[in-house]
Amino acid sequence: MQRYFIQTNAIQGSKIIITGQDYHHIKNVMRMKLGNQVMVCTEKGQSYLAEIIAYTDTEVLLSTINQLQEQVELPVMVTIAQGMVRREKTEEVIRRISELGASSYVSVMMERSIVKIKENDNKKITRYQMIAKEASEQAHRTKIMTVMEPMLFTDFLHQIKQYDLCLVAYEEQGRANDRSLPRVLKGFTGKTILIVIGPEGGFGASEIKSLATTTAKLVGLGPRILRTETAPLYLMSAISYHYELGETNEN
Amino acid sequence: MQRYFIQTNAIQGSKIIITGQDYHHIKNVMRMKLGNQVMVCTEKGQSYLAEIIAYTDTEVLLSTINQLQEQVELPVMVTIAQGMVRREKTEEVIRRISELGASSYVSVMMERSIVKIKENDNKKITRYQMIAKEASEQAHRTKIMTVMEPMLFTDFLHQIKQYDLCLVAYEEQGRANDRSLPRVLKGFTGKTILIVIGPEGGFGASEIKSLATTTAKLVGLGPRILRTETAPLYLMSAISYHYELGETNEN
Numbered sequence: 001m002q003r004y005f006i007q008t009n010a011i012q013g014s015k016i017i018i019t020g021q022d023y024h025h026i027k028n029v030m031r032m033k034l035g036n037q038v039m040v041c042t043e044k045g046q047s048y049l050a051e052i053i054a055y056t057d058t059e060v061l062l063s064t065i066n067q068l069q070e071q072v073e074l075p076v077m078v079t080i081a082q083g084m085v086r087r088e089k090t091e092e093v094i095r096r097i098s099e100l101g102a103s104s105y106v107s108v109m110m111e112r113s114i115v116k117i118k119e120n121d122n123k124k125i126t127r128y129q130m131i132a133k134e135a136s137e138q139a140h141r142t143k144i145m146t147v148m149e150p151m152l153f154t155d156f157l158h159q160i161k162q163y164d165l166c167l168v169a170y171e172e173q174g175r176a177n178d179r180s181l182p183r184v185l186k187g188f189t190g191k192t193i194l195i196v197i198g199p200e201g202g203f204g205a206s207e208i209k210s211l212a213t214t215t216a217k218l219v220g221l222g223p224r225i226l227r228t229e230t231a232p233l234y235l236m237s238a239i240s241y242h243y244e245l246g247e248t249n250e251n
Numbered sequence: 252m253q254r255y256f257i258q259t260n261a262i263q264g265s266k267i268i269i270t271g272q273d274y275h276h277i278k279n280v281m282r283m284k285l286g287n288q289v290m291v292c293t294e295k296g297q298s299y300l301a302e303i304i305a306y307t308d309t310e311v312l313l314s315t316i317n318q319l320q321e322q323v324e325l326p327v328m329v330t331i332a333q334g335m336v337r338r339e340k341t342e343e344v345i346r347r348i349s350e351l352g353a354s355s356y357v358s359v360m361m362e363r364s365i366v367k368i369k370e371n372d373n374k375k376i377t378r379y380q381m382i383a384k385e386a387s388e389q390a391h392r393t394k395i396m397t398v399m400e401p402m403l404f405t406d407f408l409h410q411i412k413q414y415d416l417c418l419v420a421y422e423e424q425g426r427a428n429d430r431s432l433p434r435v436l437k438g439f440t441g442k443t444i445l446i447v448i449g450p451e452g453g454f455g456a457s458e459i460k461s462l463a464t465t466t467a468k469l470v471g472l473g474p475r476i477l478r479t480e481t482a483p484l485y486l487m488s489a490i491s492y493h494y495e496l497g498e499t500n501e502n
Contacts, residue, residue: 182492
């Protein structure tokens, strides 16, 4: 069933009003008729089954049938922080980690990033956020992943302590046969995880040094060298595997 | 260090002769000089550190310095069988699963595949194999993933029994909160795993029925709906996480 994300204030009693792009999608792309049903999710993670009861020139009016009890969100909130890479790679990562259940994404300007933070990044963020929304909808999530404004590495370092756990995917740990990841996840009882991934070419030596002075843990992702756009998918999959399929999952 | 895959017969005693595209890459792309070192891997999974000792118009001659002991391959051989999808998506999956350690990939013509097997698929396979080779090299693997010829679903069904384990990623199992995957992997002692993924739109009802009559196990990949190009990455990451990082790994 088609699902749409709405602002909580679009719900008025048992009625829901949808405007803008979603209105266009329902009316002109999906060509839904009165009586057709859709799934509607609020930014707070509530979801409803609703029926189309009227169209105006700019709005579609729905009536809620019932609220749905779904647990499709990861029991932990995962933020992926990635060394800034080209737009196409960023979009690819945003699309996949939205599907895989991440809560937010931020590009961090690192030493080896070949792209820089620019004045007109706002437009990019809007586009990234749209991709995150579409991928979240397709994955049948009840929350949309947030795309944050890009950050300088030095500013980013100060953010780390806000998270209950920070994992740095470091290829040298992988080569050195580091197997700490499952142990770290098993011992973790917090709610927020920050994952740090280098840009193409990896972290600079001084960046790894700086990260090591924080609460961040350097972890390996196996003996093969993963590209910067593959490492986030590995970690998101591992986290889902651990929390959502794992036998020891207490959530 | 740059790594190149060669045929075993390119090694003659302590000398290695590289021709063709790799010759071009070493000489004209990397512009390596005499005395420069590269990593050379044979199709049998042996790898050598080698030094460039001479160039001719068509060949580069290397001398082996020593054989390397590396364990960068998964302890199980994983084949990904995917419902046939468009070329760009196939390429994307081949690239990522090569990185993540898969042994082979095959497209299977399924009910909901929007692309069909064509006469000129040979060219595509050559291109796919090249992508697999490049991705394997970049991931520092010692083996290249094999891309097999596309298959009809009915022919594919007969292949299943050749594998020690067959897992079918089925979204209805995910929705039904199936958590069998870690248990299946934990209990598995064989060497070859076949993973079956539906095309866009998923498996047809009769396909799932046919698969259920074989030794295949239907498994869920968590509560979110993953796209056909994301599911293989989830499973490859989970298998690496289990075998290469897991504490119970005996390999």
